[in-house]
Amino acid sequence: xxxxxxxxxxxxxxxxxxxxxxxxxxxxxxxxxxxxxxxxxxxxxxxxxxxxxxxxxxxxxxxxxxxxxxxxxxxxxxxxxxxxxxxxxxxxxxxxxxxxxxxxxxxxxxxxxxxxxxxxxxxxxxxxxxxxxxxxxxxxxxxxxxxxxxxxxxxxxxxxxxxxxxxxxxxxxxxxxxxxxxxxxxxxxxxxxxxxxxxxxxxxxxxxxxxxxxxxxxxxxxxxxxxxxxxxxxxxxxxxxxxxxxxxxxxxxxxxxxxxxxxxxxxxxxxxxxxxxx
Numbered sequence: 626x627x628x629x630x631x632x633x634x635x636x637x638x639x640x641x642x643x644x645x646x647x648x649x650x651x652x653x654x655x656x657x658x659x660x661x662x663x664x665x666x667x668x669x670x671x672x673x674x675x676x677x678x679x680x681x682x683x684x685x686x687x688x689x690x691x692x693x694x695x696x697x698x699x700x701x702x703x704x705x706x707x708x709x710x711x712x713x714x715x716x717x718x719x720x721x722x723x724x725x726x727x728x729x730x731x732x733x734x735x736x737x738x739x740x741x742x743x744x745x746x747x748x749x750x751x752x753x754x755x756x757x758x759x760x761x762x763x764x765x766x767x768x769x770x771x772x773x774x775x776x777x778x779x780x781x782x783x784x785x786x787x788x789x790x791x792x793x794x795x796x797x798x799x800x801x802x803x804x805x806x807x808x809x810x811x812x813x814x815x816x817x818x819x820x821x822x823x824x825x826x827x828x829x830x831x832x833x834x835x836x837x838x839x840x841x842x843x844x845x846x847x848x849x850x851x852x853x854x855x856x857x858x859x860x861x862x863x864x865x866x867x868x869x870x871x872x873x874x875x876x877x878x879x880x881x882x883x884x885x886x887x888x889x890x891x892x893x894x895x896x897x898x899x900x901x902x903x
Contacts, residue, residue, distance in 0.1 A: 639752075639764070641695055642694045643694070643727040644725070652722060662687075665739050666688070666705055666706045666737075669737070670687075672837065673828065673836070678807070683709065683711065683712070684707070684721075684724060686706075687704075690723035691707065691724055691726070691766060692725040693726070693765050693766060698754055704738055704758075705737055706737035707736050709731060709734065712724065733766055734770065734806040735771075735806055736762050736771055737826075739776060740776070759771070763791050767789070770785055770805075770806060771783075772784075781811070783796075801829060808830075809828045809829065809830060810830070810833075811826060811829075812827060812829065
């Protein structure tokens with residue numbers, strides 16, 4: 626399904642430029658719309674880091690301003706999660722406050738929005754300032770993959786840019802979506818992270834293996850270490866049992882030797898030569 630943005634013969638295509646953000650520009654500092662959004666975004670990133678799929682050239686952030694100048698007006702949108710494969714480094718001591726594609730690095734390749742109970746404009750195709758989110762990602766930034774996750778209704782929608790329009794993608798039989806920019810599948814998973822039990826967005830590799838969070842990897846390593854400790858303890862106990870059996874055999878042989886010596890001494894006392902006995 627193609628979600629059409631409005632068109633008009635009278636409306637010209639917006640003029641998009643990639644200009645340096647003025648130093649005194651005040652970036653929006655809107656609070657997140659619900660408490661689920663930061664943990665959801667952190668979980669998406671955490672699995673990538675735990676799988677060693679991140680590097681210092683990438684930009685992965687949440688609630689972070691993406692900047693474009695449209696018809697000479699600065700437009701900023703802050704998706705709940707975003708991925709840029711390569712960015713230019715900032716000067717030492719400078720904190721990156723926002724990101725302007727094409728000027729500061731490569732274009733944005735993935736954006737995600739997590740719906741809340743209120744209307745937040747994730748589907749908005751408003752083609753005029755300040756522009757709807759979908760219109761901004763599709764027509765201005767031209768982000769290849771746009772993900773909308775509704776954690777309340779457990780819906781994931783993945784849109785791919787085709788011929789300058791977003792096309793809704795179909796999931797696999799497992800309910801997952803292929804994200805080519807990362808070479809991974811994305812889907813919903815129910816479970817617990819950091820004490821919170823809910824539905825999460827998770828990554829799977831091409832073979833269908835779930836990418837573990839760092840805490841899951843740590844727990845897996847703890848269990849593996851505990852299994853190794855138990856195996857080592859079992860080996861120690863087996864070795865101890867073998868030593869005890871060897872000691873018992875040695876003691877038995879020594880007792881048998883002493884009995885033989887006592888018997889030969891007794892025979893000699895009786896005037897019997899033990900060597901003549903068959």
